[in-house]
Amino acid sequence: MFVLGAPEFVIEPNDTFVVQGNDVRLPCLVSGVPQPTIRWKFKGKYIEKPFIINNGTLVIENVLNNDLFEGTYTCEATNPVATTLKAAILDVYGTLFSSMIVMII
Secondary structure (H helix, E strand, O other): OOOOEEEEEEEOOOOEEEEOOOOEEEOOEEEEEOOOEEEEEEOOEEOOOOOEEEOOEEEEOOOOOOOOOOEEEEEEEEOOOOEEEEEEEEEEEOOHHHHHHHHHO
């Protein structure tokens, strides 16, 4: 016998920034009984490829500085008991060189 449990975040995604051209990882580790299914949303739509989702972590490769990547990402954890959401904002900065100049000044 086991007791059902709603999804609970073990590791939540956090607001983050990335320099254009780099990769970013947004973690989303959840527990629950039965084990929840994790899906990610961006701009109200579920994310599919070319984004890589591995063990709940959303991996976005070669991030560009435009509306295609910047914004709010939502981790959705679902099992028969409940659905739980946690959002994180991704900010993208210009090239590494321009970011370094801003930091030096």
